[in-house]
Amino acid sequence: MKRLLYLGFAFPPGMQAQFPGVNPAGHAFETQMLAALRAHLEIKSVGVLPVSPPFCPLPTNPASGVAHDLVLLDRAPELWHRFRSLLQLKRQFRRWLTTGWRPNAVLVYNLSPIYNNFLRWLRRQPAPPKLILLLLDSAHLGRTLPRWKRLRHGFKPLVIPDAEMIGEFDACVGLSQAAEKFFAPRGIPFLWMPGGYRAELAPCGDEFAADTSPIRFGYFGALASHSGVLPLAETFLANPLPNELHICGHGKLTEALKQLAARDARLKFHGLLPTPEDCLRLAQSWDVLINPRPAESGNENNFPSKIFEYARCGRAILTTRLGGVDTVLGQEAYYFDTAKFSAELSAQLSACAAQSRAELRRRGMALRERVATHYAWPKQAAAMAEFIGRQL
Numbered sequence: 366m367k368r369l370l371y372l373g374f375a376f377p378p379g380m381q382a383q384f385p386g387v388n389p390a391g392h393a394f395e396t397q398m399l400a401a402l403r404a405h406l407e408i409k410s411v412g413v414l415p416v417s418p419p420f421c422p423l424p425t426n427p428a429s430g431v432a433h434d435l436v437l438l439d440r441a442p443e444l445w446h447r448f449r450s451l452l453q454l455k456r457q458f459r460r461w462l463t464t465g466w467r468p469n470a471v472l473v474y475n476l477s478p479i480y481n482n483f484l485r486w487l488r489r490q491p492a493p494p495k496l497i498l499l500l501l502d503s504a505h506l507g508r509t510l511p512r513w514k515r516l517r518h519g520f521k522p523l524v525i526p527d528a529e530m531i532g533e534f535d536a537c538v539g540l541s542q543a544a545e546k547f548f549a550p551r552g553i554p555f556l557w558m559p560g561g562y563r564a565e566l567a568p569c570g571d572e573f574a575a576d577t578s579p580i581r582f583g584y585f586g587a588l589a590s591h592s593g594v595l596p597l598a599e600t601f602l603a604n605p606l607p608n609e610l611h612i613c614g615h616g617k618l619t620e621a622l623k624q625l626a627a628r629d630a631r632l633k634f635h636g637l638l639p640t641p642e643d644c645l646r647l648a649q650s651w652d653v654l655i656n657p658r659p660a661e662s663g664n665e666n667n668f669p670s671k672i673f674e675y676a677r678c679g680r681a682i683l684t685t686r687l688g689g690v691d692t693v694l695g696q697e698a699y700y701f702d703t704a705k706f707s708a709e710l711s712a713q714l715s716a717c718a719a720q721s722r723a724e725l726r727r728r729g730m731a732l733r734e735r736v737a738t739h740y741a742w743p744k745q746a747a748a749m750a751e752f753i754g755r756q757l
Contacts, residue, residue: 370468371410372480378430386615390670401746411435444522470495478523495756500539502667536756540668542689556752559668561742579608580718583651585644586671588616593657600707648678653717656684660703676736681725697731
């Protein structure tokens with residue numbers, strides 16, 4: 366079995382529950398992906414955390430996180446923690462070599478200071494492993510930063526620009542279809558892999574509201590500018606529809622959304638629920654789930670992981686097409702154009718509100734069946750393992 370060193374950011378088992386607002390989507394993605402990849406590869410993993418692990422004993426349930434072989438820190442003061450973590454990672458890698466464990470490939474989650482500098486060091490070592498980038502997102506690729514931002518980033522400890530770093534890799538697994546354009550001109554092999562579906566992690570109830578009640582819209586996920594949730598709420602409230610829009614999640618826009626909900630009873634704000642499963646159960650009381658991700662903040666370079674969570678709920682989905690969402694969901698989803706965000710979103714809200722609940726139910730079940738069939742984690746992990754094997 367081939368050996369893989371994974372460099373990521375998932376919390377150890379049990380720890381994410383103590384920091385539910387920190388990277389919930391990425392944590393779930395990494396946990397599920399690594400569990401599926403272990404069927405094909407012998408894996409050692411490293412995690413970089415923004416907070417110190419608690420000193421209390423942690424649960425051993427692997428579904429709740431990743432039991433890393435090494436845990437590093439990246440927090441203030443950055444100058445101290447980044448250099449210290451880089452030295453720790455180099456020291457641990459040498460230990461693995463002395464014990465006879467040499468990875469055939471390194472898979473790294475995104476472009477980040479500690480890992481970028483480790484990989485550059487690794488490239489200079491005798492017989493280095495293949496370096497494979499797992500690109501979930503990048504706010505900088507394909508964009509020109511203002512001069513003052515470039516200057517500011519230049520003073521940050523160990524920072525290497527994304528456009529400069531991607532040339533260091535032998536291959537890339539990208540969540541967005543659009544990201545291939547950064548690698549093809551360099552002759553770097555690219556695999557599009559938008560994520561995966563793991564049905565057993567959450568309930569898949571088929572209960573629906575009574576047909577006489579108005580269609581209910583819903584959103585769960587990050588409450589941040591990149592998610593498009595605030596324009597969604599504003600567009601919905603500007604439309605005279607009598608329906609309700611429900612929102613749950615965590616982020617910097619919490620107070621703004623609370624204020625909108627206080628002014629209009631059609632907007633129902635639920636905040637951060639105790640567990641992801643609670644959010645999914647709540648979503649199953651809605652009829653249409655909305656992914657309003659706009660074409661900004663580097664969103665063209667990522668894939669909204671909530672699409673798989675939405676599909677698990679068995680509900681109709683209204684979404685933008687960014688990242689290849691239309692390829693994953695096909696013709697049964699409802700779409701709107703990011704170039705005419707508010708106008709098209711408002712029109713689609715009206716169109717969905719006029720649909721029968723039976724039609725929305727049919728579409729939701731079709732979406733769940735499609736995603737479960739074509740994008741289940743065992744299938745996605747097998748494709749990743751085969752792609753990694755080709756690079757060796």
